[in-house]
Amino acid sequence: MRKSKWIVLLVVFAMVASLGLAGCGGGEEAPDSEQPADDQGDQGKDEEAKDDGETGNKLAEEQVLRLNWNSEPPNLDPQLSQDATSSRILIDTLEGIIRLTKDGKVKQGTGMAKTWDVSEDGTKYTFHLRDAKWHDGEPVTAQDFEYSWLRALDPETASTYAFLGYDIKNAQAFNTGEIEDPSKVGITAKDDKTLVVELEAANPVFLSKLQNSTFLPSRKDLVEKWGTKYGSEAEYLPSCGPFKVTEWEHEQTLVMEKNENYWDAENVTLERVEGVMITDSNTVMNLYETDQLDFIQVPNQYLDKYKEKATIAPEAACFYYTFNLDNVYFENLKIRKAFTMAVDREKIVSLRYKGTRPPAFGFVPPGMPGPGDKTFREANGPQFKDLGTEGMKEEANKLLDEGLKEIGKTREDMAKDVKFLTFDGDNNLQLAQIWQQSWNEALGVNIEIEQSTFKIKVDRENKGDFAFSFSGWIGDYNDPMTFMDMWITGGSQNTTNWSNEEYDKLIKKAQTTSGEERMQAMLDAEEILLEEAPIAPFFYDAVVLAERDYVEGVIRLPLQVTNGLKYAKILAH
Template sequence: MRFITRTLIVVLLLSILLTGCGKSDKKMSTTNANSNVKQVLHLSLPNDPPMLDPQRATDMTSFEILNAVFEGLVRIDKDGKVEKGSGLAKDWTISPDKLTYTFHLKDNIKWSDGNPITAQDFEYSWKRALDPKTASEYAYILYPIKNAEKYNSGKASADDVGIKALDSKTLQVTLEKPTPYFLGLTSFITYLPVEKSFVEKVGDKLASSPDNMVFSGPFKLKEWNHEQNLTLVKNENYWDKNNVKLSEIDLDIVKDLNTLAQNYDTGKYDTISVTGDYIDKYKGQVKYAPNGEVYFIALNNTSPIFKNANIRRAFSLAINRKELADNVLKDGSSPAYGIVPNGIPGEKDEYRKEVGDLFSEDTNKAKELLNEGMKELNITKLPKITLLASDSDSGKKLAQALQEFWKKNLGVDVEIQSMAFKVRLQRLKSKQYDMAIDDWIADYNDPMTFLDMWVTNGGNNDSGFSDPEYDKLINDAESTPDAKLRMDDMKKAEKIFIDAMSVAPIYFSSTAYVQKDYVKGYVRHPVGVSDEWKWVYIEK
């Protein structure tokens, strides 16, 4: 996710999505929350959430809010696992051929408006995501379901899709092929339910304000002042409300790192992410949480300049990634020489360890490639080149570091255009850019979440990359039941993608953070929605 993924696969990889490694205060019961202490968590967000409609959201900022105010059939637990009863489904059965899942909803589960949550709500929501009219960029995350892709592409009707409410408490789902991690997928944001009757009532106003939302999760959105702050409050109609100790979560939208640090020091914020020089400031207090995330420079393959592969390679090879990680980021991030990050499983070990680095930096080679590319384009001078970047403090520093590399190692002046997250996404989608700092965090714990997005005309393929051989390898990997063949196809596909340098990977991220000692139960997942607030409590 964009922080964003694409179609699913058919092999024995992991039986559960988002496995293992969730960072949490384990075994600390929420009953330890001191009843005399105000149970309010004070946080910040780097951006205003662009979209709080579960079927249309695509970014991590929105995902974190949606994960707090909605819940699906399952909820990933503190240890990153899927267990029966963890979400709105009390249990389920799976047919012997692994194609039919029958989910049984809990009794007496309610929306925040008091209406019952039904299997019909789930059927409506999932088909809504697939409806071409919804234009959900994440529709493909439901493609394991029978005829889902055909309906989304206009080749089948909604009735043909393998999603059916048998009664108000029973949802039957039929898959195209066995998908061992399907249960975990049902926790993904696009799979979250919306209340059918409410959506039909508010129409296009859905998720535009707290009044135009109804919630199924631990919290409700009480206040949303765009570009300023959001307030979440406990949802008293939530089925597991007794294990939710926070009464409120206050989230300010803050882009300036100095402001964040000052407010953390004065106690206004209970935890903040830190980077760069702030790592040194909080030396001895900083903790690190690994992310299944890659940062890269999107290179517009359809632009007059970056349609040339040698110029794309030149800009990539001119970046000193180790210097960037060690001297600019300073947050535990590591240089990226592939698109699939560290920690993602491969055939027998980590995928990245099995494949290794797919390129290396070379400033002399970068200059040669730039000259060669310019000759191929029959130009003697580059036009003005711009880099889209975040308007946050850390985003500006990253952009400035890249700008310096290109000036020093290529002799090219690049203009930085810092802008709000939502505007940058729109520019990426419409391909109105030369270069843009972008990122992708794993939607599920498999290399495919970083590879299938680059197929021709893929919903999140904002670089415009297209290669028939790549498309075939991805399709083959998604179709074969042979785990080794599948992994081999993905490795070949990644090499094609990197050789073309459709995007320039720059680093695999890690989150460095500081957190007050009185904050307990805060879970940080390494894959998927990172910050889980359901089990947080304040103990002073």
């Protein structure tokens, strides 16, 4: 992959959860008393400050970083987690086969694998692991990775991210129950320090997938000992990464401390990370402006105030409506298209986000690689129109009229029967209310809004207990497939219950071919996806960050996968 297609920003780690990314959502508001204004300790006081070793800047004596996780991580079991908040904590507390470099590249020696070899045909990887320990002194072994990856693929685990491993030989067949013998899957611990992985076909992005939390190691002995408690509390969270979770008060705070048994502990400067879980934007701003948080994502209503001070970090992420095709209304294509068209994306996004985010007329975000020298978005262009185009209001109403007639319903029926599900937090409510007004003005349907915590919302979507909802997806690796394979028939992330045989064939083709042929299959698949409209893209994301000058060395990549806080440090101030 070319460096130009990565947006590498040395900015502070921030949650995208205030917008509810597929994997991120809000937790309940923590009371202000959890962070009293005068409880600052001695942070920043330093009589004989040490050098940071890179820039020559002096380090603070107390290496404590204070942040807002925003949401409660639903599950810190790496094979069960499915959200960005959990992923970022797991990346900081566990070490995968690889760890992306500071500029977002895959490089040998940065993670648990010291080196690796690849066969000539690109279908066999042999990883040679370094000497490393878990936080309790137990050795990290190749068997830990073999167990964890097979556990993710085991249908009994019900991992929603199992599909990420489908590149591996027989992985999909094992996950779907076609074969039952895990020894037939191409994952083998040859010995304690050697992991051999065989693929179905050569895939140039396979290595970059391994940074995802699904591929992080778990402890077989502790999974068997703790059962469903694994990953649920601080005391049930083993660590082999830069930090370990030492405190976790659910819906309130989560604290990490440096893991002294980490193989690269000498390059970890922070001693402690103190995080709260707050969704109310005014509370967040109050904590930041009273020096109780070291960095934040700037809420929308404060963008004008902070536009000169903030850093905008684009993300490979798309936010969209998810339509449940098992719902009597949204089973109808004409009704889905009417709601897709019945908002003015350009106008709403411009007014709401002050130019920090672009509207979305396709699903795969800008910057993702495409054919030749083009990005995917450049190659496929806009895939639909909305109220910003003349005549769309009339067309949307015509489609809604026809769709309702086909199912024997009226606008009054729809207003009574259909609710829009979104995340908690005032920002999410405000955005939903803008859409509510747009649907009412354009289509004459007043849709009720439901808000829910991320955990409950995802559970409802997985059970099909919704009509349509606000969703988002951030790329797991730098390739369009991270957005396209979500929507295959029966896919674990496909909560729309949409199924299209031609789409499935194109994704399969893209998974087993290369070059222009592979890319064209994904371009064609996106056209089918947006013509069928099980989802309706609305905007591409960016994170607007405000941070203290004394925070240094936290790396923000545009993907869900990030280096987190390993290299973060607090300068003397």
